[in-house]
Amino acid sequence: MITGCTENSTTTSAAAAAVRRKVVPRHPPYLTRQSISSPPQPAIILSPCAACKILRRRCAEKCVLAPYFPPTEPLKFTIAHRVFGASNIIKLLQELPDDQRADAVNSMVYEANARVRDPVYGCAGAICQLQKQISELQAELAKAQAQVLNMQCQNANLFELIYKEMAATQVLLHHDDQQQAAALPNIYYDNSSTNFCLDDSFLGLWT
Numbered sequence: 001m002i003t004g005c006t007e008n009s010t011t012t013s014a015a016a017a018a019v020r021r022k023v024v025p026r027h028p029p030y031l032t033r034q035s036i037s038s039p040p041q042p043a044i045i046l047s048p049c050a051a052c053k054i055l056r057r058r059c060a061e062k063c064v065l066a067p068y069f070p071p072t073e074p075l076k077f078t079i080a081h082r083v084f085g086a087s088n089i090i091k092l093l094q095e096l097p098d099d100q101r102a103d104a105v106n107s108m109v110y111e112a113n114a115r116v117r118d119p120v121y122g123c124a125g126a127i128c129q130l131q132k133q134i135s136e137l138q139a140e141l142a143k144a145q146a147q148v149l150n151m152q153c154q155n156a157n158l159f160e161l162i163y164k165e166m167a168a169t170q171v172l173l174h175h176d177d178q179q180q181a182a183a184l185p186n187i188y189y190d191n192s193s194t195n196f197c198l199d200d201s202f203l204g205l206w207t
Contacts, residue, residue, distance in 0.1 A: 083115050
């Protein structure tokens with residue numbers, strides 16, 4: 001009986017000593033001072049691109065369609081996918097260098113829109129219509145340039161005629177002035193007196 005109590009007391013003392021020697025951390029070992037002081041950052045959720053969303057597949061990190069079909073423009077991929085198909089679009093983009101892919105996507109979307117508007121001719125019909133408009137505008141421009149050139153020639157001829165008439169008028173006026181000056185008597189002033197004197201040729205008319 002005494003031996004059993006002694007053993008129990010010895011076991012209790014050993015357990016208490018083990019508890020005293022055990023160092024209990026103030027915080028859990030996986031928490032640091034920085035993690036305690038700052039709130040946890042929210043998880044970043046990446047939205048799939050419009051192509052993967054429409055195709056109902058997982059959008060990979062290096063998705064070839066993501067840079068050109070953002071999630072905010074689903075109609076852009078819908079139209080291109082309806083005409084060309086997703087596999088053809090992916091194949092075409094993989095064959096092109098990175099600096100030409102954006103232009104290729106814009107061209108496919110433009111052609112797909114034209115094909116939806118005009119299922120028969122598509123983009124070719126729009127190009128023909130634009131070429132027709134260009135030809136008509138070029139013809140109108142040539143006509144306007146011809147009219148401008150004709151008006152310039154008319155103005156040049158008009159200016160030349162006006163210049164000739166002004167020159168002829170000046171000649172006539174100068175000739176009339178000479179005739180009037182010849183018909184008037186020669187009058188001169190005598191410094192020795194306050195009388196005007198007439199020329200001898202004019203005095204002969206009175207004799």
